[in-house]
Amino acid sequence: MKKLLFLSILTALFLGNLKAYGQNVKPRVIVTTDGEADDRATMVRFLLTCNEFDVEGIINSSSEFHWVGGKGWNAFHSVSWVPEYIGLYAKVYKNLLRHAPGYPSPEYLLSKWKVGNINGVGEDSIRTEGSNLIVQVLLDKKDTRPVWIQAWGGCNTIARALKTIQEDYPERMQEVASKIRLYLIWEQDQSYQEYIRPNWEQYNIPTIISDQFDCMAYIWSKVLPKDVKTYFEAKWMTNNIIQGHGPLCDVYENKKGAFNGEGDTPSFLHCIPNGLRSMESPGNGGWGGRYVKVRNNVWMDPLPDSAFQRPEGQWGFRTSWSKKMEKDTASDKREIRTNYFKPIWRWMKDVQNDFAARADWCIKDYASANHHPVVRLKKTPLDIQAKAGAKVKLDASATFDPDGNALSFKWWHYSEAGTYKGKSLPDVKAAKAVITIPKDALPGDTIHMICEVSDSGTPSLKKYQRVIITVIP
Numbered sequence: 001m002k003k004l005l006f007l008s009i010l011t012a013l014f015l016g017n018l019k020a021y022g023q024n025v026k027p028r029v030i031v032t033t034d035g036e037a038d039d040r041a042t043m044v045r046f047l048l049t050c051n052e053f054d055v056e057g058i059i060n061s062s063s064e065f066h067w068v069g070g071k072g073w074n075a076f077h078s079v080s081w082v083p084e085y086i087g088l089y090a091k092v093y094k095n096l097l098r099h100a101p102g103y104p105s106p107e108y109l110l111s112k113w114k115v116g117n118i119n120g121v122g123e124d125s126i127r128t129e130g131s132n133l134i135v136q137v138l139l140d141k142k143d144t145r146p147v148w149i150q151a152w153g154g155c156n157t158i159a160r161a162l163k164t165i166q167e168d169y170p171e172r173m174q175e176v177a178s179k180i181r182l183y184l185i186w187e188q189d190q191s192y193q194e195y196i197r198p199n200w201e202q203y204n205i206p207t208i209i210s211d212q213f214d215c216m217a218y219i220w221s222k223v224l225p226k227d228v229k230t231y232f233e234a235k236w237m238t239n240n241i242i243q244g245h246g247p248l249c250d251v252y253e254n255k256k257g258a259f260n261g262e263g264d265t266p267s268f269l270h271c272i273p274n275g276l277r278s279m280e281s282p283g284n285g286g287w288g289g290r291y292v293k294v295r296n297n298v299w300m301d302p303l304p305d306s307a308f309q310r311p312e313g314q315w316g317f318r319t320s321w322s323k324k325m326e327k328d329t330a331s332d333k334r335e336i337r338t339n340y341f342k343p344i345w346r347w348m349k350d351v352q353n354d355f356a357a358r359a360d361w362c363i364k365d366y367a368s369a370n371h372h373p374v375v376r377l378k379k380t381p382l383d384i385q386a387k388a389g390a391k392v393k394l395d396a397s398a399t400f401d402p403d404g405n406a407l408s409f410k411w412w413h414y415s416e417a418g419t420y421k422g423k424s425l426p427d428v429k430a431a432k433a434v435i436t437i438p439k440d441a442l443p444g445d446t447i448h449m450i451c452e453v454s455d456s457g458t459p460s461l462k463k464y465q466r467v468i469i470t471v472i473p
Helices: 001-015 037-052 080-099 107-110 130-138 155-168 170-177 192-202 211-215 226-230 234-242 246-250 321-327 331-345 349-360
Strands: 028-033 054-060 113-115 147-151 181-184 207-210 291-295 298-300 383-387 390-393 408-413 433-434 446-454 462-472
Touching: 028 130, 028 192, 037 080, 037 349, 037 390, 054 107, 054 321, 080 107, 080 113, 080 246, 080 349, 107 113, 107 349, 113 130, 130 155, 130 170, 130 192, 155 170, 155 192, 170 192, 211 331, 226 234, 226 349, 234 246, 234 349, 291 433, 349 462
Parallel strands: 028 054, 028 147, 054 113, 147 181, 181 207, 207 298, 383 462
Antiparallel strands: 291 298, 390 433, 408 446, 446 462
16 A cells, blocks of 8 residues: 555656645755855755755856856856855754754765856856766656756756757657756756757746746845835844854855845745645746746746737846846836736745744754644645535644644635636635635636645744635536
8 A cells, every 4th residue: 555655656746746645745856056146045045945855966057147267256156165055054954853854964965966067158068977967867767756957057057967868868858858847047048048948848848937036136125025125134134044043054145134145046945845836837836936838838927017028039137027127216117026026025924934943943942943834634625626606615724833833824815826817715814714616717717725824933934735726617
């Protein structure tokens, strides 16, 4: 029986469905990074969150912004920063394990660190230890789970890995493609357009190319709403992260105590199995943003308004809607910009409190820190079929808090994520809810209901569960 269940889990993951089985199964991730200041800040948060993943690789790469031989701001940060950060993680590792199981050992993380293609912008002609590691992971038949490959910098090391597979194992390209999931923080070099797109897009690899991430990068103070911005300013960041939280948080890149930038963080926020089911589809929305399909299985940001168009080629710094809107001062344009970033900032208070709790885990004992509630549904499937006008019962009363904190519940309709475009359903602030499917809902419409559970600890932590209702005739 256990063997059959395990095989069922692997099958579900192979198909990219993290539904009933996959809610508590760790995703596999590979990080490629160009080592910019915001990458280094992102790495601190990543290491504090890495109990949520099976880390398959941490790989130095280059980008159009940073490469070996680059001058001034384009200079490449020495690759030694990665093992240095893992060394700092080692100093808080045992304390982290007091709070959550699954943190990988420092020795394991160090074994997964490799140097990839760093000697030029978009250089992908040389086989490197980093690209070879990606090849090894993708060709491994013992583990068929998807691999989320994150490009915090350029795509060139990823491109080199895929070139190696095409050159040496062309008969396995379809098989390999079925395992790959890509999350790109822009296209930070031309290697996606010049190699990956023409050779691999045809295999329908789920690919997110994000511009929304920029609200967590250097422009955060210009574009975040005031109530969200508080969680990024010096008072909050200094008290909750930067000061008095151990050696790893001590090296967190900041701007006079305030948030500087973590533009790459959404790529792994997307992969945290927090109940939002974001890994099932980029259109579902979650901590890493919400996206729309633009071609094949490539997903990009929803249009800010009808005046904007997607570029034919590289989606990056020079073509970004974020950069076009960054300096907008007119109130109507600022409103468009704020709404454009909403798929990410709507979760940012929760994301920052999660960061603060993990920073506490570096220094506090279990009883002195806060831990996430555990959301459990009762006689409520994750996927429901119902007719228009029908009443649907939603029940999260089996939820509990490991610290014994009081819990607050809210069921809310994530209208942007579903295909039903009528009036949004009202919130229900209780563990149990009965909702009525609108009478104007059409067969095939989907309605996404989010169960959001908050605890009364400090900082207050949230977990979720999404239920997707499909309207039937």
